Amino acid sequence: MKKIATILLLFIGTTLFAQEIKIDALEFSGLKRTKESLLRRLIKTKEQTIYDVSLVNADVERLKRLPGIASATYAIENRANKNILIYNVVENFTIIPGLRIATANDGSFSYRVSVFEFNLFGNNQLLGGFYEKNIFNSYGAFWEHPFLFSDKLGIGINYQDLTTQEPVFYDQGDKNYRFNSKNAEAKLLFSFNFKNEAELGAAFVQESYLFEGENPLPDTPLSLEANKFIYKGVYRFVDLDIDYQYFDGVVSEFTAQHIQFLNGDAPAETFLNSFSSFRNDFTYYKKIQDKGNWASRLRLAAAFGNDDSPFAPFTLDNQLNIRGVGTTVDRGTASIVLNTEYRHTLYEKGWFVVQGNAFIDAGSWRNPGEEFSQLFDGSSTKLYPGVGFRFIHKKIFNAVFRLDYGVGIGNDATNGIVFGIGQYF
Template sequence: MKKILLLFLLVSSVTFSQGTIDSLGFSGLKRTKERFLRRLVKVKPNSVFDTLKINTDIERLKRLPGIASASYSFEEKDGRTIVNYEIVENFTIIPGLRISTANNGDFAFRLSVFEFNFLGNNQLIGGFYARDVFDSYGFFYEHPFLFSDKLGVGFSYQDQTTQEPVFFTEGTKDYRFNSKSIEGNLIFSFDFHNEAEVGASLVSESYNFIGEDPVPGGPFSLEADRLAYRAFYRHINVDIDYQYIDGINNEFTAQYFTFLDGDEEAETFLGDFVSLRNDFIYYKKVKEKGNWASRLRLATAFGNEDSPFAPFTLDNQLNIRGVGNTVDRGTAAIVLNTEYRHTFYEKGWFAFQGNAFVDAGTWRNPGESFSELFSGNNVRVFPGIGVRFIHKRIFNAVFRLDYGLGVSEDGTNGIVFGIGQYF
């Protein structure tokens, strides 16, 4: 027993305390500023050499958009230790293209350009232009570490116009939906595993009926100014090795929309409400080339449950692949996405993956009770397969193509294209 204890103490002393760190260096940096990384890492010169703390720094560095991979090496000299963080950077000026079918059957697209490592300290800046029956655009800026390694800010402006189906009891009718919003956020990094945002936005919305006569009981037009408060919390504990992810990620978003100005009809349909959404994501590395990923999404709204202008939509790009573009709206939802990703080919900067998935969900229609979620009337199940083309040196450069096939009642099928993993 004494021998085991002595061996444990010996291993612990070698592993966790190999002298004092004399200097800390970074190699491989091209665009990322060294002083920025020194602000983020917890290991400092003249501190005790601690491999646990170093490995925590490595994990944090690999999560930054500007860094593709990170590792460390050390050298001991005269009882002091020289530590070097070896960085492989991402290319972070990312153009984006999303192609889909608009709700009126026309061709739709979204073009974007984002820089995720602006000025070398992982600021985000960029914008988009979209044509989805009508024109839309938006601009975004985010500096997560403006004030310290724990506090930053974000701002955005969006002017979005789309053709949106709204589902009334008497039938489905299309509206020209426009939303102009300006938003500001404070970004908090409490510790390595916990992040949060709080913010507010001023939103001007309008719905204008497309057609000759509105549905009985449905409005011809609505205009409202609203104030939206948003709180976001993320717990993240994942290990990232290029296209492979292992661990858990939980994201919770709460929003409160309050009516500021508009007519009585607009207040009825677009009145005050609270929306809550939680995404729990589990990743598991499977042997050398496999990755299993699952997402459970729970969402609900309170305060204006009878309005057909419900906040949660059933859509290809958001929750169930193959179902179509905005095929339903709900005031609550349960969605489970699970897929297995396998790397069939990998060389240098390129990797090719195939995946098999099952997307399933159920919705609560406006005016209905929570029991409708479990009645089976609104359940959709879509298994499918897809491919991924991955550039390992460009941030989020995963080009995906999925085909989903509906096996539930009135099931459809379709191809979904996008950039970035589905979740």
């Protein structure tokens, strides 16, 4: 019996060894702008190694996550008794204009126009900027090279000059301020492996608030000015399968910041305190049959050190968390937000896709000076179901034009249309 077992094991081992495929060469097809040298650095399968299907599949998913690539597959060909592993790539168009339209806090028309190149020089660098008219003028410029130093280490820098009208919510009522922030940031970008990424950066900020309007509230500042440093760390776990408009998997992103005020005028020292903030976004995607996609995002956020300041860091806003609620309608020092939606492909032909979606956005906030229990007592809870459409270009990176209409449930609830580019989450 032992002899028979030994013969069987030898037979199985010999058969498996005989079935091993050696990769003699690697090739890429479909490349037009993306540099082959970059892709060879990023993939883990190498020439003169044994074919590993799990490793090759991971390479394909890695390639599909790059902004410059819309889709990727692979095949093995035998030529002159040599096995050639071929990655077949469909590239994205990556020079992307952007437009965001909204209503400003004074009821006027506001807009933001931008243009970004996501595959600069063919090695997936990002370069771009924006101009925004939101009562006042704002602009920003961004550059990132995720693979500047190696396939695991890159860098990013940006500068933003933002001026907006921001409501601040006091116990006596809310008042509008002209808010200006000049922000210069630099960060290191880490890619530890296929699923784990991180960022570590710092920013110097000049910040000011100027009271707008008449009849200021008693015991509230007319102006604030201060300089601050922001130290920021981000950890991102990505286990995601992407097939054009369909996502399947999970993404978890944790962001920690410490905001250190350096100096300021006397009112700033009273109202603008140094503090730390933490936020985690957990997003789950599930492909449903041939045309459906369920997506859910749970956002948990909290700040410590500025519990009583009306200049709280987390805002309730159409574009950030609750569709239909309005533009910057509240501020808080902690929040819990759940967004869930079902996306269904209504029409698809060639590069063009129309999706319909039904969603529920729900959240609660901890107002300045309140206990964390406010998150659960219902006093600040918002519930907004709604429907929308997505118009998608499959060959242009992030070319998802979305239109949603959210309907508030409860007393004093609002309704509203939200327009933007890119999926909401």
